[in-house]
Amino acid sequence: MERADQDNQTTRERLLMTAGEVFSELGFHHATIREICGRAGSNVAAVNYHFGDKERLYAAVLEYADQCTNEEHPIDVDFGAGLAPEQRLHELVRRLLGRIFGAGRTGWYARLMARELVDPSEALAPVVERSYRPQLQQLVAIVQDLMGDETSEEEARVCAFSVVGQCVFFHLARTIVGRLDPQLRFGPEDIDRLADHIARFSIAATKNVKREGYVS
């Protein structure tokens, strides 16, 4: 019997990574323990031993991926201190897309998050609080700057969601979007261009939205 600790990776870590891939491809319910363990080169009982059951494996995967992503793309709450709000928004959009489209170790994380958005699991709540709320607050502050004085936090927040919504949409619907517009690409070289578009669109929107009255 060969000890399965090749590549200096523990079985536990291999399971986390592999499960992440499988869960992101197939979703929680279509993914099977046998598929995950087969790909990870481990025995099916390893899930029970290391995680207890499938649900806890899933929760551990979410936590693990979020941590890896935060290591690779740290959330810098004070970035761009000397920059104009336009530049800050642009940089923030680029960072956001970098996280979403990132091809790092846990490049499957965004795929998994897309599934979570549509059908949130219990494991998502702490992740949202830790990683997503701070980024949203950051964006809200930038949007407030762009919108000018007398802008309520609520106004800025709903605009911030409009910005986030674009980033998220282009990623999660990229198959359909690509079908509807074959000229739109989502490779690594295309992300800066997409960030450019979203930033410009959003800057133009936030700077001018208050001038657009209610249209009936």
Place this chain on the structure above:
Amino acid sequence: MERADQDNQTTRERLLMTAGEVFSELGFHHATIREICGRAGSNVAAVNYHFGDKERLYAAVLEYADQCTNEEHPIDVDFGAGLAPEQRLHELVRRLLGRIFGAGRTGWYARLMARELVDPSEALAPVVERSYRPQLQQLVAIVQDLMGDETSEEEARVCAFSVVGQCVFFHLARTIVGRLDPQLRFGPEDIDRLADHIARFSIAATKNVKREGYVS
């Protein structure tokens, strides 16, 4: 043995409606034939008889829901002929949100579509061509008007996706969005306000985006 055709609905139709609900709640793989048939008040073999298998039931559900939605919210390719482009965009966003958040007979359709966006099935392609491409074309035309002359179709199209992305995002991520901003509501009374916001944000964006240069 009681004939199960109460409410003048055929078993087939009841299965379609019920399956739509169950698939939208649970997704294809977590939904079971027994759950669907249990709720529909029919025997599990009815799926085999009327549809052949689970996948064909799913495909039939998608088609059925799309047709119902198109009946309830017809795609009017020429609406707003005499209106200003701002008004047309506003109306189009309202209609789009009406489809997405609609509480009609197939109110579960948008939920199902959210799942399809993230993980498209084979059954989606014809639906996209029939129902989504015409609407996108319509939106692109309006966006071109707003952006002014010398606007390429590609420029307008990517902006159109930015508009669509907001509508889609607010719906599919409403659980998370609601958690991050409890003041944002998504009840029937809130949809007009949301349409208002998205329209204004998008109008401001499209009218001004060309003035926002590349920001590095």
Place this chain on the structure above:
DNA sequence: ACGCGCTTTATACTAGTGTTTGAAACGGAG
């Protein structure tokens, strides 16, 4: 009443899934 096509039903079958369990294997310390 009978025949016929359609629809529904009860039931069986098979494959697959998550989980458990006891034993073997492993590695490190004394």
Place this chain on the structure above:
DNA sequence: CTCCGTTTCAAACACTAGTATAAAGCGCGT
């Protein structure tokens, strides 16, 4: 070498899910 805690393994188990099938039931026309 032995002991001990940790890890891995093979195999079993109970249950579920999709699917198929033959027979019964139904409604309509002759």
